[in-house]
Amino acid sequence: MEHEIVHTLLPAIIIFVPIISGLLLFFLADRLYPYKEYICIGVTGLFFILVLSMYPAIKSGKILLGIFQYFSFPLSISFKVDQLTFFLGLFFSFVWFMAACYSPGYMAHEHKKERYYAFFLMAEGGCMGTIFAGDLLGLFLFFEFMALTTYVLIAHEENAITMFAGAKYLFMTVGGGLAVFFGLLTMYYLTGSVTFARPGLITEPSSLATAAFIAFMIGFGLKAGLFPLHVWLPDAHPAAPSPVSAALSGVMLKTGIYGMIRVVFNVFNPDFISKANWDMIMLVLAGITILLGSAMALLQDDLKRRLAYSSIAQIGYIVLGVFLLSQQGLTGGLYHLFTHAFMKGLLFLCAGAIIVQTGIRNISQMKGIGLKMPLTMVFFTIASVTMVGIPPFNGFISKWQLSLASLDAGQPIFVAILILSSLLNAAYYFPIVITAFFPGEKAAHHGHDDAEGHGYADQSEKVHSAAMETNHVNAHHGGHQVYYGGRLAQEAPWHMVVPMGLLAIGCVAFALLPYNWPWELAQMAVRSLFSM
């Protein structure tokens, strides 16, 4: 398929819109303070619309490319939007937009909001820049930028736990970035080019090529959360504010996978990788990641930690799809990428709604919460059912495709791993939903008794600890007023429920419509990748 290349600065402009807005918001914080939420929501919405506007061009097979040449630096930085990056960019910008709409409600009681919104915008620019970069150098630059801006978001709370998680993340991700840089250097040394214009730049096996591959996998695998470099994830995701967790899990992890896809298809090519048997190593790692993530998730009581381990497992699915090196596998992986962005984004937003409304982070304290926050828990249920892979929700399609692709590749063990992981998914999501809606008689009385002593006291929320003292006086259980952790539990405000609802619709709607738009886009992306 011939792809007509359209030279335009649109991708570049799109990336710099959130970055510059974020910088403005940060430096002009005093003047812009009253408008910060509107700026954030407006810019992310604008970004989404701008990405959407590229759809007609992408659909007709064009690629949008913008190249910048700097002084005498031999490499140019380019921004490219092709079928694959459009697919990713569209759904990621939507998830980011939803997280932005959700933020004002969540951040209402927080401190340093201007910093949050500024870096939220800049992080979006960083993530999207990584995806829309047309060559490895641009990807690397935005990769580092994304790492720094997301660090600020992760460490937002500035308490001991959060700073530790942030530090762990920062050191690991900078290390990962350096690994990518090594790969970048090696690639330039071996081939003289770092662009994604043609497939298979490195074609001769050599120890340097192997080193480059390992470096790339370390760098991108760390960002994606692949075993054994996933260790920053279970600390970072719970520590961050929930909309940031949604964006991290939904979008940032996927940039690592995008990097891997580019490495497989553009730096090396699939034949080379399968001849060198590197795909087997990555498949084994993916399998371990899936099982490890699912198993560890079962053991967690902190809801966000459980969701973080679940993300690790789901990333394993996507990496499995990529390294099966077939069209079907990649389609399944890409579709799962989209599905997971929506599902996990929704799950983290629901978790955040529960935290904001009740102060509870631990699943054992969430008995009966579905009765007080029905919409939130219904969305949580929808997302959980999608995760398990029950039709007619989206998750089923990706599991089906990945299973078929594994069989095609002669690796039936992965079908067993996928099915086992689905069972584990059900085992760690359904009990949350069940205890939320069916607390049982005893739990309703204990709901506020054991909430006061546990878990959340060491997170910063000063508002919660003040309210908890009043709980001793106000222990009150009746039909409508149940106190959880000292706060009256009621449904989240509409501006938090609406983004969650839109994501939930996204989880359900596409599989039921005759024309499954993300599916078509994923197939288009895969076809363009394989036909280069």
Add this chain to the structure above:
Amino acid sequence: MNGEPLNNELVGILPLAIVMIPFIGAALATPLGRLSEKYRDYLTLTVTALTCILSALLFFYSWQGVVTAKFNIGFGELPLYFRVDQLGAVFNLLSSFIWFLATVFSLSYMTHEKRRNRYYTFYLLTLGGCLGVFLTADLFSLFFFFELMSVASYLLVVHNQSEEAISAGRLYIFLGIFGGLCLLTATILLYWYTGSVLIEPRLEELIMVPARILILVLLIIGFGIKAGMVPLHIWLPKAHPVAPAPASALLSGIMIKTGAYGIIRVLTVIYTPSGEEAKTLWAFTEQIGYVMIWFGITTMFVAAVMALFQLNAKRILAYSSVSQMGYILMGVGVCAYLGLDGAVAFGGFSFHIVNHAFFKAGMFMMVGAVFFRTGE
């Protein structure tokens, strides 16, 4: 069975309508119930009556020819495929009629219970899923409705939210999801090896497939869990007693029949040869039938003996259901064993399914009526 397809476009909408009307009813039940309990009851009654009438219509059409309909939804290459032959139409009509009777029963029984809106919503969702199972043409669509039915019926099992109900529900949904995943694995393997998941006589293809025994075992486990085949029946004596009486009637009377329906389709359709000359292939079907006969006999006896020791009326009925499913499964086994002469067995177990649906549903409702009046 008359295999000629019915060439009538309009009739093709019937299977979809039969499935969609309960879904729409389920969506409307809770909002309407918030407004007025009376109107919600009328809605449920109307929905189930309408479904029953449409099922009767479909039954009538199915005697003229097989009704098929295909709907493309966004699952990539897998359409939602309906194919109603006489067996499916009989099950369908049976289920919708008994569901209607159970609805009439529910309207007054549930006045003693709480959370009626939720009950009716999931009641209708389960109806849609259950009927969908009987109307489908391929394993994928069957799986779709089967999972929906399992998840929706969970809400009926845990309805009164007692400790017992929640623990029964936990076992129910765990085994339900596990069974569903077994079915999914079998479907994936079948699709990959043969390129199609249609329910039609395919032993010629399947005999070449190296994983044919694995697929068979997975299908039997998946459907057997739902059917209450020993040793996969363990959820049944816990779940059926704790549900409200009309839901128990439906669980025992109809929903376990979906498992039986699956096993019937597997043994008498998928794993049978389609050609006349393939006499040697029938030997394979005979062997499967023989194994199923023994499972059926075991189920019959084990459950009947267990029933003797129970003191709770509903638990006796639950074990009795398992035992009766043993009769049915043995009949299915005999049908497969006898091969081309298996029509007698086919008639036998079909008739038993119809009878059992009526009398078990009736017994559960009777026990429920006693409970309603006396509290015992």
